[in-house]
Amino acid sequence: MDILEILIETLGGLGLFILGMKTMTEGLQATAGQKIRRILEAISSNRIMGCLTGAGVTAMVQSSSATTVMLIGFVSAGIMSIEQAIGVVIGANVGTTITGQMIAFKLTKAALPAVALGVGLKYFSKKRTYRYIGDIILGFGILFYGMAVMKQGLTPIKSDPQFISFFTTFSTETLGGILLCVSMGTILTVMVQSSSATVGLTMALATSGLLTFPTAMALVLGENIGTTVTAQLATLGSKNPDAHRTANAHTIFNVVGVGIILLIFPFFITAVETVTLKLGAGPVDMVVNSEYINCPRYIANGHTIFNVINALVFLLLLPRLVQLTMLISPRPQKSRERYQLPKFDTSFIDSPIAALAQVKGEIINNAQFVLMSLKKTASCIKKRDDDILGEREVVEEYLDETQKVIIKYLTTIYQGDVNEPEAKEISEMMRITNNIERIGDSMENVSKIIERIYNNEIGFSDQAKSNLAKIADKAVAFLQLVVDQMQDKTEDFYDKALNMEDNIDQMREEMRSQHIQRLRAGECSVDAGVLFIALVSNFERMGDYCYNIATGVNRII
Structure with missing residues (x-):
C-alpha cells in the first residue's frame, strides 16, 4: 500500500x-x-x-x-x-x-x-x-x-x-x-x-x-x-x-x-x-x-x-x-440606544437551541419596551404629556421594524435543519412577536385618541375617567404578568392569564352598559361617548393580544 x-x-x-x-x-x-x-x-x-x-x-x-x-x-x-x-x-x-x-x-x-x-x-x-x-x-x-x-x-x-x-x-x-x-x-x-x-x-x-x-x-x-x-x-x-x-x-x-x-x-x-x-x-x-x-x-x-x-x-x-x-474581554457599551434594532449572530444558525435562545431574549426585550411605552401612554389619560404622545410614530415604526427583524431570523432558522419541537417553537415565537406588535398598534390608536380628546377639549364624566384608568391599569398589569412569565414561568400562569382576559372582557361590557346609561341621562356627549368606546375597545384588544402571547408562552417557555 x-x-x-x-x-x-x-x-x-x-x-x-x-x-x-x-x-x-x-x-x-x-x-x-x-x-x-x-x-x-x-x-x-x-x-x-x-x-x-x-x-x-x-x-x-x-x-x-x-x-x-x-x-x-x-x-x-x-x-x-x-x-x-x-x-x-x-x-x-x-x-x-x-x-x-x-x-x-x-x-x-x-x-x-x-x-x-x-x-x-x-x-x-x-x-x-x-x-x-x-x-x-x-x-x-x-x-x-x-x-x-x-x-x-x-x-x-x-x-x-x-x-x-x-x-x-x-x-x-x-x-x-x-x-x-x-x-x-x-x-x-x-x-x-x-x-x-x-x-x-x-x-x-x-x-x-x-x-x-x-x-x-x-x-x-x-x-x-x-x-x-x-x-x-x-x-x-x-x-x-x-x-x-x-x-x-x-x-x-x-x-x-x-x-x-x-x-x-x-x-x-x-x-x-x-x-x-x-x-x-x-x-x-x-x-x-x-x-x-x-x-x-x-x-x-x-x-x-x-x-x-x-x-x-x-x-x-x-x-x-x-x-x-x-x-x-471587551468592555460593555455604557448605554444601549433606545430604538436599536435586534442584532442576531448568524453563527448560531447551526445551533437552533442557541439561536432560539437569542430570539427569546430579544422577544423579552421587545415586550419590555412595549410595556414601558404602554405605561407612559396610559399615564396620559390622567395628564397630558406631549412628549409621550409625540413619539408614537417613532415607537410604532421601531416595533414594526423589530417585528420584521425577528420574523426574518426565525424564518432563517426554520429553513435550516430543525426538529418538530423546534419548528413548533418557531411558529409560537412568530405568533408572540406578531401579537406584541399588535399591542403597539392599539397603543398608537390610544395615543391618537387621547391627543384628539385634549386638542378638542372633549370632557368626560368622573365615572368615565375612572373606568378608563381601571381598564388601562388592567391592560398594563396583564402585559406585566406576561413579561414576567416570559422570564420565569410559574405553574399557575395560564390560569392567571385566562382570568385576566375574562376580567378585561367583563370590564368592557360593564363600561359599555354604563356608557349607554350616561347617554340616556345626558351626562356625556355623543363625541365623548364615541371616543370613550374606542379607548375601551383598544384596551380590550390589548388584553386579547396579551392572552395570545400568554398562550404561546405557556406552550414553549
Whole structure:
C-alpha cells in the first residue's frame, strides 16, 4: 500500500468518524433539545450545580463545543449570567470526556449492525422520534466504523522505518518535545473543529504503536486547547461582551489547566497509569495482534482525570476566573440606544437551541419596551404629556421594524435543519412577536385618541375617567404578568392569564352598559361617548393580544 492509499484510508476513516459524531450529536440534540434548553435556563448560581449540569448536558449532546456555543447564545440573550455560564463551561469539559471513554470500549463489531439499524429507523420510520433515534444509532455506528477504518489505514505504516522515525520526533522526554506535541494537538483540533475526532485519531495512532502513551496524552492536552477555538469563532462579530467573556473563560480554563499539568507532566502520566491499572485495565504496553489494545483506555482515563482535576481547581477559583475574563474581554457599551434594532449572530444558525435562545431574549426585550411605552401612554389619560404622545410614530415604526427583524431570523432558522419541537417553537415565537406588535398598534390608536380628546377639549364624566384608568391599569398589569412569565414561568400562569382576559372582557361590557346609561341621562356627549368606546375597545384588544402571547408562552417557555 503506497502513501497515498494510506493517507486516503486514514483521512477517510477520520471523515467517517466526524460524520458519525455529527450525526449522533444532531440526533441527541433533536431528541433532547427542548429538555436541554430548559435545564440550562433553570441553572442556579450554585457553581457546583452548574458544573454538574454542564457535564450532564455535554454528555447528552456529545460535544463540549456545541454546549459552549449554546451557552454563548444564552448569555447573548440575557437568559444566563456570565457566572452561571462559566460554571457550566467547566462542567462541559468533563462531560466531553464521555466520548473518549465510549471510544475506548472495543465496540467495532457493533458498528455495521448499528449502521443497519440506524438507517432502518432514520429512513423508514414514520414517527420523527424514531428517526431521531435512528440518527443517534447511525451516528454511533459510523463513528466506530470510522475508527476501524483509521486503524486499518495506519496498520501498514507501523513497521515502516520512515514513519516510525517521523512519529518518534514527537517525544515527551524534553519540555520542548512536550510543547511540540501539545501544539500539534491544538493545530489538529483547530483544523478538524472537533476534539473528539482528534482524540479518536490519537487513540488510533497509539493503538497502532505509532505514539507512546505519554506522547498521546500530550496531544490530547493540546486538543483540549484547540476545542476552545469553536467558541471563539461563535463570538466573531458579536457585540455582546458577555458572549466574549464566556468564550474567553473557556479558553483560559483549558490553557491554564494544560499549563498546570505540563508542570507536573511525568507525575500526571504516572498517576493516570496507576489509577487505570487499579481500575482493572491491563498494562499500557500490552500488545495483542500487533496492537496496543489497552492504550485507548489509558488515554480516555487521562483525558477524564485531567478535566476533572481542572474542573475542581477552577470551581474553587471561579470568582478569580470571572474577574480575569472581565479584565481581558471587551468592555460593555455604557448605554444601549433606545430604538436599536435586534442584532442576531448568524453563527448560531447551526445551533437552533442557541439561536432560539437569542430570539427569546430579544422577544423579552421587545415586550419590555412595549410595556414601558404602554405605561407612559396610559399615564396620559390622567395628564397630558406631549412628549409621550409625540413619539408614537417613532415607537410604532421601531416595533414594526423589530417585528420584521425577528420574523426574518426565525424564518432563517426554520429553513435550516430543525426538529418538530423546534419548528413548533418557531411558529409560537412568530405568533408572540406578531401579537406584541399588535399591542403597539392599539397603543398608537390610544395615543391618537387621547391627543384628539385634549386638542378638542372633549370632557368626560368622573365615572368615565375612572373606568378608563381601571381598564388601562388592567391592560398594563396583564402585559406585566406576561413579561414576567416570559422570564420565569410559574405553574399557575395560564390560569392567571385566562382570568385576566375574562376580567378585561367583563370590564368592557360593564363600561359599555354604563356608557349607554350616561347617554340616556345626558351626562356625556355623543363625541365623548364615541371616543370613550374606542379607548375601551383598544384596551380590550390589548388584553386579547396579551392572552395570545400568554398562550404561546405557556406552550414553549
